[in-house]
Amino acid sequence: MPTGVALRDVREQLFAAADRILLRDGPHGLTSRAVTDDAGCAKGVLHRHFADFDAFLAEYVLDRAGRMDEQAAVLREAAGTGTVTGNLTEALTALFGSVAVAIVALITFRDELRARLRETWPAGVPVLTEGAEMIAGYLAEERDRGRIAAGAHVDTLAAVLIGSTHLLFADRTGARPEPEAVRHTVTTVLAAVL
Structure with missing residues (x-):
């Protein structure tokens, strides 16, 4: 330009x-x-x-993680409607169908970026941590409505759902997982609490 x-x-x-x-x-x-x-x-x-390229990358990652607030609000609003499995399948497919998987790979790929992120993000991996919080918040809403078991440990379920779904989407070079594969994962993880 x-x-x-x-x-x-x-x-x-x-x-x-x-x-x-x-x-x-x-x-x-x-x-x-x-x-x-x-x-x-x-x-x-x-x-x-930006001070340098890693400063740019750190702000980029934090910006993209921060945008998940909108997705979280949409998912929370879905609580009590449709099915828990359907709502989570849709949310997880949207999350991992975005740039999120590539951001996780970027964070893993660049040591300096991880170091910069630790300055403001003390634990977890941005995007995955936000995703787990989004899912846990939704599951808590559904637990409060009685649509999942009262004793369900939503933080653990959310972490398992994020990790399992991330594995489905992690291969950038292969075909994207079919919605049925995501639904199967969600159904399996939540089987004991639905």
Whole structure:
């Protein structure tokens, strides 16, 4: 992009470029040059807004984790409607059908990124931790409505659902899991509490 041309919402343009690159090329393809090329701007634009590339990546990951609040609200609103299995299948498919799996791979791939994230995210893996909190909140709502067992340990169930579903989606190169595979996982994990 020529010097002097204003970019609208530079952060979001750069973050959207990172999404596209992660989905297309995986974490090894995510470089500052790739991000700025995809966003259609000069490389210096990224460095004017972020101290360095790992600072950009840390803010990107935290931004994407923070966006899960909207998904959590939608899932909580679904409590008491439809089926618990159906609601969770839909939510987990949407979560892992997004850039979330690629973000987890990115965090695993880059040591410096993990170190930066630890400064503001002391435990767990962003996106997976948010996903587990989203599922646990929903399951607590359903437990309060009597749609799952009163003694159900929602935090454990949520962690198992996140981990199991992540494994279904983790292979970026293979075919995406069918909704029935996700539904089977949810049904199996929740069998004792439904």
